[in-house]
Amino acid sequence: MSLLATTAARLTTAVVDLVLPHKCAVCGTVLGHERGLCAGCWSELRFVVPPVCRSCGVPLPGAGVASPICGLCAAEAPVIQRTRAALVYDGHSRRLIVGFKHYGRLSLRPLFVGWLQRAAGELLDEADLVVPVPLHRWRLLHRGFNQAVLLAHGIAPGPEPRFVPDVLVRHRPTVSQQSLSRRERRTNVTAAAFRVAPAWRSAVVGSRVLLVDDVLTTGATLDACARVLLAAGAGAVDAVCLARVTESHKAPI
Template sequence: MKAAVTGIFPPQCPGCGAGVAEDGGLCPDCWRDTEFIGGTACGHCGAPLPGPAGGGETADDEALVCDDCLATPRPWQRGRAAVVYAGAGRRLALALKHGDRLDLVPVLGGWMARAAAPLVQPGMLVVPVPIHPRRLLGRKYNQAALLAARIARAHRLPLVPGALIRRRHTPMQNHASVADRFANLEGALAVPPAMQPRLSGRPILLVDDVMTSGATLAAAAGALSGAGCGAVSVTVLARAVKGGRPARDGDTDA
């Protein structure tokens, strides 16, 4: 059956639609335009750092910290990202977030599951960053929740989509300063009282699509820690890095 379907609908590159050898594969052009983070990276946010390609995990990977995380301490323990938020990685993130490209969830979720593998711990719960009901009404879905479901399935971890809620609507932060971004998110996320017993003492894998300043993840991690959970780790599809293309209108609110 799969062969018949493939014959009718041959595999296409998720980035541009060009023909590829297998489902989920990138064409040569999109592959070159996607910067996967697979070598030395910041132990707190996943940003790539100078070092040998394919460096992988080390016993003291948390000691590797980028300039952003040195300047802005993170209220979580460890972090990983699948790709740099630039080129085809950025286009795919935006296509999922704003372009109704739900067909990208298996591919992008698979990338994130591989990136997040070093963070997985026994008893860990997977928690997506929520969006406000007003934004959900317009977008019809929460891309972070869809990606979190793929990660949870890949690592056989419980998914807790209701662990966090948005208490108030926050505007997109396209041109806001780092300080304004953090101020905008202060107190915006919370753990419902009914969820606190389930989270108590449990390690958390917090999932979002894009990290820029880290304000959204910080607000979410702070709320989770305040509710009594165990160590919080974060994973994102794409990490915006210095020297890359800056975010524009609608890119991200994180």
């Protein structure tokens, strides 16, 4: 966006702020001068709170262990060294995120960015590169923006860590799936879906990368991105998401 367009957008927002009262981003209740969510919608959100697995970030029962690890990560270290999420993915957080990415409620972005920064904590402090999970080109055309790019840029607005939106490229798998087993197909699809852009190859080598996405369900997408980055020479890969599935937690594949 040009400086002129940015200034015009800010002026428009400022004028709208003066004229119209803010509404809750979920239910539409008038909030007055506050931005964000009404008290009722706030109280329904479930934030991920410690203790969590030090590696995959899944909430663990009980307290008192300084740096707990879940059974799955203890049995086999995940490809992504540390994963963190701000919210538990349920009906409420889903409504919020769907509003953001499918209905363009971009006023939620500052709220989401604050939650992500808190959830990422030391992952953000220690990262060299902050990389959003890319969308397919056709999906980007359809939606007009990549929500992961907006979130990743929001949490890393300065020079350090470096926000790099185009390190990963997402494309359709080209390898024939016909002769593969179901498990092989899944591995093949995810591994073939991403590549590191040639222009960023040297920057990736030896870097600690923080991947950013909106929702973690099976973890397959983030895992595929991490594998591609590590194969390109990244030193380590962490991930932070706005919300994650916790009930049917599966080992990252």
